[in-house]
Amino acid sequence: MQSFIEYSAKILPHLLEGMQRTLMLTAACAFFGTLLGILIALARIARNTPIRLIAGGYVTLFRGTPLLLQILFVWGALPQFGITLPDAICVVIAMSLNSGAYVAEIVRAAIQSIDKGQMEAARSIGMSYGLAMRRVILPQTFRRLLPPMVNEMAALTKDTSLAMVVGIVELMKASQQQQSMSFRPAETYVWTALGYLLVTITLMTLASHFEKKLEARG
Amino acid sequence: MTQPILQIQNLHKSFGKLEVLKGIDLDIHLGEVVVVIGPSGSGKSTLLRCVNFLEKPNQGHVLFKGEEVGQRSVNGKMVALPERVLDMQRSRMGMVFQRFNLFPHMTALGNVIEGLIQVKKMGRPEAEAQGLKLLKRVGLSDKAGTYPPFLSGGQQQRVAIARALAMEPEVMLFDEPTSALDPELVGEVLQVMKDLARSGMTMMVVTHEMGFAREVGHRMIFMDGGVVVEEGVPEAVFSNPQHSRTREFLSKVL
Numbered sequence: 001m002q003s004f005i006e007y008s009a010k011i012l013p014h015l016l017e018g019m020q021r022t023l024m025l026t027a028a029c030a031f032f033g034t035l036l037g038i039l040i041a042l043a044r045i046a047r048n049t050p051i052r053l054i055a056g057g058y059v060t061l062f063r064g065t066p067l068l069l070q071i072l073f074v075w076g077a078l079p080q081f082g083i084t085l086p087d088a089i090c091v092v093i094a095m096s097l098n099s100g101a102y103v104a105e106i107v108r109a110a111i112q113s114i115d116k117g118q119m120e121a122a123r124s125i126g127m128s129y130g131l132a133m134r135r136v137i138l139p140q141t142f143r144r145l146l147p148p149m150v151n152e153m154a155a156l157t158k159d160t161s162l163a164m165v166v167g168i169v170e171l172m173k174a175s176q177q178q179q180s181m182s183f184r185p186a187e188t189y190v191w192t193a194l195g196y197l198l199v200t201i202t203l204m205t206l207a208s209h210f211e212k213k214l215e216a217r218g
Numbered sequence: 219m220t221q222p223i224l225q226i227q228n229l230h231k232s233f234g235k236l237e238v239l240k241g242i243d244l245d246i247h248l249g250e251v252v253v254v255i256g257p258s259g260s261g262k263s264t265l266l267r268c269v270n271f272l273e274k275p276n277q278g279h280v281l282f283k284g285e286e287v288g289q290r291s292v293n294g295k296m297v298a299l300p301e302r303v304l305d306m307q308r309s310r311m312g313m314v315f316q317r318f319n320l321f322p323h324m325t326a327l328g329n330v331i332e333g334l335i336q337v338k339k340m341g342r343p344e345a346e347a348q349g350l351k352l353l354k355r356v357g358l359s360d361k362a363g364t365y366p367p368f369l370s371g372g373q374q375q376r377v378a379i380a381r382a383l384a385m386e387p388e389v390m391l392f393d394e395p396t397s398a399l400d401p402e403l404v405g406e407v408l409q410v411m412k413d414l415a416r417s418g419m420t421m422m423v424v425t426h427e428m429g430f431a432r433e434v435g436h437r438m439i440f441m442d443g444g445v446v447v448e449e450g451v452p453e454a455v456f457s458n459p460q461h462s463r464t465r466e467f468l469s470k471v472l
Binding site for chain 1: 270301302306311312315317319321332336
């Protein structure tokens with residue numbers, strides 16, 4: 001039997017390759033999910049009732065059904081309608097749509113936690129609703145957004161492991177492949193866990209560093 | 219007599235079933251300082267907030283230089299004005315809030331010039347020069363780079379006044395500007411307001427500061443229960459109130 005070190009040296013390149021895909025999936029979903037989330041949050045508090053209702057329905061749909069189902073739907077059901085996309089794109093679409101719903105709730109809560117007087121003061125000097133949002137309200141939400149957004153990004157990182165069901169060899173799938181060949185799940189999974197931890201701990205460290213910087217400004 | 223700069227006509231406002239304003243009529247002329255007093259819940263703040271349409275009246279009109287604020291009548295029905303028109307109207311009326319409402323992520327100077335840059339589209343150097351002038355006027359030249367959380371309440375309110383003045387408003391609306399302040403900080407804000415009144419600014423001031431009303435007000439309005447109970451020259455209202463409700467209120471606050 002190979003020593004732990006020899007076995008690790010053998011599987012780590014494969015795991016690292018998987019981790020690259022995990023990071024790429026996470027980055028793509030974080031980008032599109034956040035963008036989408038901000039738009040949906042604004043729609044959720046719009047004065048136009050149909051827009052508000054559609055956004056609310058969207059959030060309910062994506063928070064109320066399993067992410068796994070959403071991934072399988074985009075990957076498996078869309079081809080039935082003649083839409084065939086690369087596997088990774090399917091995962092990014094499904095996970096961005098899903099993350100968008102969660103980010104929307106985070107952003108909405110942050111916007112609504114800003115004192116109403118801020119919007120009134122901005123409007124009273126003649127700023128439009130959109131300008132007041134962009135210049136006065138949204139910048140103030142950053143500090144409140146940071147902790148829940150870090151949570152969301154950490155969750156997103158871990159959720160990319162679901163991509164394995166459509167055959168993408170990200171970190172989890174790579175790990176599965178290695179342990180099924182070696183029958184050494186303990187070592188394999190420990191390295192896998194460390195891989196995910198590396199990402200999530202980095203995220204949290206960056207966030208707390210950034211939070212301290214914001215605090216210093218009062 | 220010339221047309222009043224502000225005309226409030228038969229103004230009604232309800233929040234749900236609660237009728238807060240029950241038909242207010244009030245004209246304010248150019249250069250006039252009108253002080254609105256009354257017990258809490260009398261509708262005086264709501265009245266002020268209806269003037270620049272932060273609250274939408276249920277009935278009645280507010281005319282600013284003869285032009286209806288926020289809405290217009292089309293075949294007898296009230297229709298909201300386009301947002302841009304309302305924004306323009308608001309930019310010509312300055313408002314100062316009880317809780318200052320400074321933008322906490324901008325410096326004192328940043329607060330003052332925000333409207334100049336974003337709404338009036340003024341260049342930054344010019345806006346900053348003007349902003350510094352205004353901060354000097356409210357006695358805060360040395361605080362230009364300070365963020366609001368590091369300013370006292372009185373300083374914050376003076377920055378808020380400078381922010382409103384930056385838009386060169388034709389009317390200033392004050393909503394209990396000293397009510398949230400520690401007693402020793404009230405004077406510095408009142409002083410700025412007195413200077414402003416002396417410079418000829420048209421002002422509508424909701425306040426509990428009777429000394430200010432007496433010294434600076436040209437006219438005093440006493441509101442109770444959503445109606446104007448009494449109005450007149452402050453000195454006259456103070457020394458010889460005509461209504462029992464006015465007498466009762468004044469006996470409590472003086």
